[in-house]
Amino acid sequence: MKPASEGIYLYALAEPDLPRHLTVLGRRLRNLPIGNVAAVIERRAPPDFTTEAVRQQHAIITRLTARLPVLLPARFGSVTDEPALRTLVSRHRAEILAAFEQVRGCVQMTVRIFGMCDDVADEPRSGARTGTEFLEQARQRSKHVRPEAGIVRAAMSACVKAERIAAGERQGLLTVFHLVPLERLDLYRQRASGLHSMLSRHVTVTGPWPVFAFAPELF
Amino acid sequence: MKRSRRHSTVPPGRPPKRRSSPRPPSRVSTPPPPPARLVARIIDESDSSLLDVLDNLLNRGVVLNADLILALADVDLVYVRLSAILCAADRLLPDETSE
Numbered sequence: 584m585k586p587a588s589e590g591i592y593l594y595a596l597a598e599p600d601l602p603r604h605l606t607v608l609g610r611r612l613r614n615l616p617i618g619n620v621a622a623v624i625e626r627r628a629p630p631d632f633t634t635e636a637v638r639q640q641h642a643i644i645t646r647l648t649a650r651l652p653v654l655l656p657a658r659f660g661s662v663t664d665e666p667a668l669r670t671l672v673s674r675h676r677a678e679i680l681a682a683f684e685q686v687r688g689c690v691q692m693t694v695r696i697f698g699m700c701d702d703v704a705d706e707p708r709s710g711a712r713t714g715t716e717f718l719e720q721a722r723q724r725s726k727h728v729r730p731e732a733g734i735v736r737a738a739m740s741a742c743v744k745a746e747r748i749a750a751g752e753r754q755g756l757l758t759v760f761h762l763v764p765l766e767r768l769d770l771y772r773q774r775a776s777g778l779h780s781m782l783s784r785h786v787t788v789t790g791p792w793p794v795f796a797f798a799p800e801l802f
Numbered sequence: 803m804k805r806s807r808r809h810s811t812v813p814p815g816r817p818p819k820r821r822s823s824p825r826p827p828s829r830v831s832t833p834p835p836p837p838a839r840l841v842a843r844i845i846d847e848s849d850s851s852l853l854d855v856l857d858n859l860l861n862r863g864v865v866l867n868a869d870l871i872l873a874l875a876d877v878d879l880v881y882v883r884l885s886a887i888l889c890a891a892d893r894l895l896p897d898e899t900s901e
């Protein structure tokens with residue numbers, strides 16, 4: 584088995600009114616129009632799975648977000664061919680256009696709450712003997728909303744358009760991704776500075792970022 | 803005494819007064835920057851740590867691609883193109899918390 588050969592590497596989806604060619608951090612990207620959606624692509628083999636490659640893609644997405652009014656980042660390593668990409672975009676067109684509207688004029692902020700899990704429901708990999716059991720437990724865990732998430736929601740809901748919660752790994756208890764309209768960013772920062780005292784845990788708030796957590800799942 | 807006439811390209815007499823062009827209207831206030839520029843300014847300010855980079859880009863999983871070629875005596879018999887998502891199970895569940 585060898586790494587996949589050259590194909591279309593998808594960085595992001597955007598609205599169609601962008602230049603045909605874009606050079607970002609030395610990489611020659613292309614706009615592939617698919618109806619009223621533009622795929623920002625590069626003809627290349629998929630990148631190696633290294634920290635440098637991940638950092639570079641993050642930097643490219645950040646630069647693109649700075650240039651374009653709306654951008655939905657793709658998963659790392661998304662390589663396909665043109666017909667498959669066209670089919671994919673056509674099939675998810677409504678979802679993509681709705682996501683454009685949702686994220687327009689917004690940035691992502693990330694709240695991380697650190698600390699050990701106190702309750703059994705969050706104990707990862709507790710006694711799963713088969714893969715099915717493991718996945719079933721993961722599904723149950725994902726449905727369990729920690730009380731900290733409720734506190735964050737109550738504190739931040741006035742300045743947030745949407746949220747996504749991810750269970751933390753190891754020392755991370757919880758990660759909450761917020762979609763914040765630009766005009767509410769100052770208010771968001773003000774309120775976020777009070778989270779530490781409300782939760783009595785170590786809390787970090789980072790951003791603003793491109794809207795990585797709010798792009799639709801295409802692949 | 804006879805004066806010699808010099809050839810000149812400058813017409814005699816005073817030059818006609820220039821018409822003053824209308825002044826541009828004075829700016830009352832600077833219009834607010836368009837949202838894209840605002841995003842550019844705000845996002846450029848942020849300093850990304852490795853944790854943020856990995857979390858942002860890999861949180862929803864990664865796509866792994868590979869070509870699989872089954873060959874016998876240097877003859878390629880079967881070609882399979884693999885494209886797989888590696889992702890935590892709970893990341894792919896529908897999100898019920900968004901507005």
